[in-house]
Every structure is written in C-alpha cells, then in structure tokens.
Amino acid sequence: MVRIEAMKHHHLDEVIQLSVSEEQLKFVGTIDEILVNIDNVVHPHVIMSDDRVVGFFLIDTTYANNYEFAEPGSLGLRAYLIGQQYQGQGLGKLAVQELSGFLSLHYPQFQQIYLTVNCKNPGAKHCYLSGGFEDTESLYLGGAAGPQHIMKLAFAQ
Numbered sequence: 001m002v003r004i005e006a007m008k009h010h011h012l013d014e015v016i017q018l019s020v021s022e023e024q025l026k027f028v029g030t031i032d033e034i035l036v037n038i039d040n041v042v043h044p045h046v047i048m049s050d051d052r053v054v055g056f057f058l059i060d061t062t063y064a065n066n067y068e069f070a071e072p073g074s075l076g077l078r079a080y081l082i083g084q085q086y087q088g089q090g091l092g093k094l095a096v097q098e099l100s101g102f103l104s105l106h107y108p109q110f111q112q113i114y115l116t117v118n119c120k121n122p123g124a125k126h127c128y129l130s131g132g133f134e135d136t137e138s139l140y141l142g143g144a145a146g147p148q149h150i151m152k153l154a155f156a157q
C-alpha cells in the first residue's frame with residue numbers, strides 16, 4: 001500500500017537517505033540539490049510504503065507563472081523520484097495513481113498538474129502514463145538536459 005504525505009520534519013532522516021542511480025542523476029539531481037528548492041510555494045511530499053519513506057516529490061504552486069505552457073490554475077510536479085532500492089516494484093506508478101485524489105483534497109483551488117520529463121527518460125514517461133498523466137504531445141525545450149515531453153493530469157472534480 002502506497003500513501004502520499006506532506007513532508008514533515010520527522011521524515012527528514014529517511015528523505016536524505018533517498019538516492020537515484022548515477023545515470024538517473026541528470027533527470028532529478030541529488031536529494032540535497034532538490035531540498036534547497038523548498039520554500040513557501042514549493043512543497044515537499046513523501047511517498048510512503050509500509051510506513052517507510054520510499055520516494056519524494058515537490059508540488060510547485062507557482063508553476064504556471066514560470067512555464068508558459070501551463071495555464072493559470074495549474075500545479076507543477078517536480079523532482080519525482082523513487083529511491084533506487086525501491087524502484088521497479090510498481091511503487092512509482094501506484095503513487096502517481098494516488099496523486100489526483102491527494103491533490104483534489106489538498107489543493108482544491110487548482111485544477112490540473114503539469115510535469116516535464118526528459119525524452120531520454122522513457123521509463124519515467126511510462127510510469128506517468130500508467131499513473132494517469134496524458135502526453136500533451138508538446139515538447140519543452142528549456143531543460144538543461146535536452147528536450148522534454150510535457151505531460152498533464154486533470155484532477156479537479
């Protein structure tokens with residue numbers, strides 16, 4: 001069973017243990033690099049399985065101000081990762097499937113969420129599609145590591 005929670009201070013010890021493989025670093029960076037993005041508009045979340053922290057992501061409430069493809073009322077999903085020892089067990093997909101329910105409960109003033117995923121990261125794209133995101137068929141070219149697919153999930157009820 002997989003659960004999403006807003007990250008609290010007591011999660012920190014487990015969160016800083018999360019890592020991805022060397023080849024995946026270009027897609028998300030290290031957890032230390034990710035954590036510096038947290039502020040009052042970019043909110044950290046943990047993915048829990050059996051009461052262990054197995055993954056992490058950021059919800060960016062100002063995404064629509066910074067990415068012109070995202071209309072007002074859009075959130076952004078950033079730095080989505082499952083710790084490398086927990087990957088390949090279906091946890092990433094299950095957590096994406098939990099997202100729309102979680103977001104409609106905790107972010108009711110928003111209607112949809114966007115993300116960009118590197119074209120060289122087909123595994124992650126597949127995970128998002130399996131979890132309910134749609135491929136907008138548009139590319140975002142502003143990323144440091146090359147073109148990215150723009151994906152969207154509508155969650156408003």
Ligand SMILES: CC(C)(COP(=O)(O)OP(=O)(O)OC[C@H]1O[C@@H](n2cnc3c(N)ncnc32)[C@H](O)[C@@H]1OP(=O)(O)O)[C@@H](O)C(=O)NCCC(=O)NCCS
Pocket residue numbers: 020024027028079080081082083086087088089090091092093094116117118121122123124125126127130
């Ligand atoms: C992308 C990521 C979150 C997927 O998490 P995961 O728990 O390993 O994924 P799952 O086991 O739930 O797999 C979900 C689906 O994606 C597929 N998939 C996952 N990784 C894959 C890979 N590397 N290659 C091909 N398919 C892959 C699975 O086969 C599964 O397919 P299915 O739905 O048809 O059964 C994880 O690999 C990760 O953290 N990667 C590093 C960080 C990253 O790239 N994040 C994305 C930033 S945009």
